[in-house]
Amino acid sequence: MSLESLHERVQMDLSYLNINYTDTWVPQTKHIKNHVYDVVIVGGGQSGLGAGFALLREKITNFLIIDENHEGYEGPWETYARMVTLRTPKHITSIDLGLPSLTFRAWWEAQTGKNGWDQVDKIPRQDWMNYLRWYRKVLRLPVINDVKLQLIEPLEGGLHRLHINQTEEPAAPLLARKVILATGIQGGGEWHIPSLVSENLPKNFYAHTSKNIDFNSLKNKKIAILGGGASAFDNANYALSSGVAEAHIFVRRKEMPRINPIRQMEASGMIERYHSLSDVDKYTVMTHFFQNNQPPTNDTYNRASAWPGFNLHLDSPWQEVSQANNQVVVTTPHGSFSFDYLIISTGLFTDPALRPELKLVEKYIARWEDKYHPPKNSASPVLDAHPYLSTGYSFTSRDKEGEKYLHGLYTFNYSALISCGITAAALSGMKFGLPRLAKAIADELFQDHKEQILQDYFDYQVTEFTGTWPINPQTRQSNTISAIEN
DSSP: OOHHHHHHHHHHHHHHTTOOSSOOOSOOOOOSSSOEEEEEEEOOSHHHHHHHHHHHHTTOOOEEEEOSSOTTOOSSTTTTOOOSBOSSOTTOOOTTTTOGGGSHHHHHHHHHHHHHHHTOSSOBHHHHHHHHHHHHHHTTOOEEOSEEEEEEEEOGGGOEEEEEEETTEEEEEEEEEEEEEOOOGGGGEEEOOOHHHHTTSOGGGEEETTSOOOGGGGTTOEEEEEOOSHHHHHHHHHHHHTTOSEEEEEOSSSSOOOOOHHHHHHHHTHHHHGGGSOHHHHHHHHHHHHHHOOOOOHHHHHHHHTSTTEEEESSOOOOEEEEETTEEEEEETTEEEEESEEEEOOOEEEOGGGOGGGTTTGGGBOBHHHHOOOOGGGOOHHHHTSBOBOTTSBBOBSSTTTHHHHTTEEEOSGGGHHHHGGGGTSHHHHHHHHHHHHHHHHHHHHHHTHHHHHHHHHHOOOOOOOOOSSOOHHHHHHHHHHHHHO
């Protein structure tokens, strides 16, 4: 099968399921000045594209996807992601939402055949991005690139005015009834750089793994990487393959983590049923999740550690960081080391207060610390700062006043982790999370328009049955002949 044939197959499957842009049940919302979208999705990466398809399946067609990146460069895959392959097992399905012709495997086999799929261990990162580009195209999803959301302004009547920049210049605001923040890992907060680094070094001496790094300028130099997650090893391998002389990874743990809790969650029902857990169970599950963290995949570790310039320092938290001449001195319990550059792989902080687009509403957003109070010995400020979401990914309010401002705002990014599990944070969970997100939005749109929809129902007078009695003998004879022939 070729890609052209697969394209035709997708269109046929969509037609069989009656998924299209013409059938919708949502009444049109009118505004004196602007078009009103039923939904605006912020983020055109895998989550945003998947959310668009999920809305189509619910027959919600008046939506728009915006993304701040150039077309084809949404998400991390062609920007700051430096892994060779995805970490998710290749057989896990995600944004296809159960349509076989939309799976990565179908796309791959259309180009390589079944033998090509059998030879894949894990999905290559750049091929995943190419699949997302095809997915967007084959579904004809309405995406506008180079558009950055600046601010969400709640209006009367359940509307939100989205202040945006387009190609880095102010543009006409968008109006939406519902907003989905499909803004990726960092979309619920910000990347974390320890003050130990940021307060003691000029910015030209370090960068977070989420930033563009000029590895060509680091050739034949010595770098340090803080953090023991998969991203740290991805960056070490990338740096060494780019000509860096030495890459030293520093991990505060005495031993590398060896258990990946996601693998257990994928096979136990934990991902798809997590939303049904009590708050106590959710908090306990995610405390365990954060404590164990994810180890690097074996192939990532082996790839990085095979380089002669690779070094791993366990039980080595950074105690002091300072500048000495044109180098950085890092002090650990095991001594001091000099480097030319630092790469920070310390994850992120999640808190709606860190998001500028939520400036007008974040004070109303309930956090976990507002809703659940764990025993003192198990409290976690990291977990407590996460927004407390509904099972449908909508923000909930700290008080009655905030409900009208938050109505219609949804977050399908990493900040949903404590409330909804990994369904909005990992490919493994998206096939469960996206339908629930779309259903929640559809239910809310229905309730918003309930009076009109019910009135239309009660007023409905279109005749369907046209039979009469008594039947004309000639008509009966004609109908009898027709029935025999059929």
